[in-house]
Amino acid sequence: MLAAEIAVIHLASRGAYGVPRVHVERRRQGWAVRRKTVERIMRERGITGITRRRRARTRAGPPRRTGAGGLASADPGRGADLGGER
Template identity: 65%
Template sequence: MCRVLGINRSTYYAWLASRSDAVERQCAEDELAGQIRAIHVKSRGAYGAPRVHAELRRKGYAINRKKVERIMRERDIRGISRRKRRHLTKQDTKAAPAPDLVGRDFTADTPGTKLVGDITYLPTIEGWWYLATVIDLATREVIGYAMADHHRAELVTDALHMAAGRGGLQLGCIMHTDRGSEYASDEFRHEISKLNLRQSMGRTGIWQPRAFSDC
């Protein structure tokens, strides 16, 4: 057979001798992959390669992180990533923005006179969830919020509806947001009008003052 295929007999015997080692290495990698999957399942899908690697080291496995990354990539084992920034705010270019009634003055002396709203996102084991909040600038208190698996107009409208339902909003109270499509929607603007509030918009995605970075 070697003569017909044009292969040296020594090459064939070297390959034959290495087969058992290759099978042993594959079995060891399959066992390791099983441990990785078990750790991943136990974390409810949250752990990525760094945390899986740390858990393996705690279990006594002498393995480098690149190998863990390779095995997870080849077997499509993925954790929840928090590194990528998700930009939620999309300006509605067809809708005319409301005037800026705040002018970067994110202070208020009386509760219920000046509010700000925003949307953020939260990674969960069930996927991305979105949180809309309404903050009273006089008290720095979250007076309204809503959560959902989407960030359509009804999300921010529900948060505003909760804020109004608590009472205490003054006639002509300012509701300030960025120019995102959720806040420029007819649904949100109708709620603003129904509650006798004044809508205010800053530039897209940058309404929040630096003082709120730790809220």
């Protein structure tokens, strides 16, 4: 019974709705059903939603390396003389 109703919601969305939207739609219709139950039924029946667009890629590239990999000091005199005067 529940599997058939999930299939109807999925088909009404022209195959676009996945687990989260099918779950929300069932709750809007007044039925108490767990998301994992909807997920299990859809997985067993081979029902999947479609992705219509790709998400925007917001990740920055790898950090840039400078010179000697950040090992070189900005002040050439600093740390160069390990012994001697203070």
